[in-house]
Every structure is written in C-alpha cells, then in structure tokens.
Amino acid sequence: MTDKPSSLSDSASLSSTDDIYANSAGEQLSGQFTFDSAVARVFPDMIKRSVPGYAETVAMSGVIAGEYARDNTNLYDLGCSLGAVTLAMRHGVKAKNCKILGVDNSTAMIEQAGHYLALDEGGVDVELSCADITKLNIENASVVALNYVLQFISKEQRLNLLSNIAQGLNTGGALILSEKICFSDDEQALQDKLHLDFKRANGYSELEIAQKRSAIENVLVPETEADHMARLKEAGFSRVIRWYQCFNFVSYLAIK
C-alpha cells in the first residue's frame, strides 16, 4: 500500500473549488476564458462539475491505452492540462519501454501537472512539456489522447492537427478524441437543457452558468458528429467509433 495519490481525484487537496464566476466582479470576467493560473488552480473541480462523463472518459482512456499501447512506442496526451489522462494512461499501459508525452501550451497547467506527476508512482516514463500541439512533431505513436481540446483549436487548424496525429501514429494505433458536440436538429435544445441541469445539480448558480457561457462563447467551438467523422476519415483514420456519450459530450476511438 502506498499513501501517495495515484490519480488526480485522489489528490483533491492540491486543487480548490471553482468559484471563478461566482461573483459578478470575478477576475476573469473582463475577458474571454483562458487556461490561466486561476483556472489551473480549480481545474479538477471545474471540469468534473462542467463535463458530464469526465471521470469515466479519463479512466477509460487508461483502459484504451492498455489495449493499444505497443512496446517501444510513444503515447501522447495532447492538451493534457493537469495530466489526468497522462496518469491514467501511465497506469493502464501494459506494453514495455513506452514513453508518455503530456503537452499543453498553458504554463500554469504544465507547472501544476508537474506537482501531480511528482506524487505519482507509476513506472512508465512521462515527459511534460509546454508547447503548441498544432506545431508538434508526433512520432512512433501507438496512442494519442486529445480530450476536450480540439474544440479550442481554430476550425481552420483542426484538419491539419488530426492529419499530423494520423501521420505520427503507427498503423493500428489509436486516437482517443473527446469533445463537446452540437446537433443539427431539435436534439440541440434537449441536450442543452440536460447539460444545464447537470451544472445546476453540481452546485453552479444561474449567475455562474451565465457568466461562464459568455466568457467561453467563441472560445469553445463545438461541431456535429458528422463533421468529426468526416474530418477523421479525411485525416487518415480507417475506422472511427463513438465509444462513449454523456449528454452533449462524446468520445471517439479512431484507428489508423
């Protein structure tokens, strides 16, 4: 038995409650949402209370990594934030001599991720770096996770990023892509309502919900499932399945 935490949820004391939008004069309210130090500080609480199915997606990313990781290859966690998926993959990998690269362009996130990594006792090599994933060289990869990140990349850059990932994956390698999606029909209103109910059930006030929505508008730009499927095929993936959905948040497994 170890008394050191092996996942971000075990290390809750490192993070605080998300109250960024609780007051009308909050620090972030003057501008658009960014992944700065204020967000990094509360991120585990924020994402758990805002993204339905987040914990399952993180845990199953570890399971999927266990299935697809191959000996002597790299695994990437792109837009890793505090490294929840990095650590889940670290504990899921059964293959030998793998390396996991966690990459994020927020210095606050990478700095915090380093603290969580230091508390973890997994045996797989992990390297965290602060870099732009749209300019990254991806090579010899068996697994790439891109969880809730593509939605923050400009639409013009999305195909290039996915093509670059496909190019860096070995044949048979896997991309785990998790996203908030939108709908082209009247399902949108129903899904919006359920997502709102989820946030209310997790203790967010109407003020917090409204202020966050206005800060994140045009920053998080969701697309339809049809858009994702078509782009993944165009990028070079031969098979794509939706392995998980919780309201308007989905996770795909794309195989090269």
Ligand SMILES: C[S@@+](CC[C@H](N)C(=O)[O-])C[C@H]1O[C@@H](n2cnc3c(N)ncnc32)[C@H](O)[C@@H]1O
């Ligand atoms: C919603 S969070 C991702 C959550 C994380 N993947 C997880 O599962 O816990 C989005 C992250 O993507 C990062 N990000 C956005 N654009 C990026 C870019 N161009 N390069 C690297 N990281 C980026 C942000 O800094 C942020 O930490």
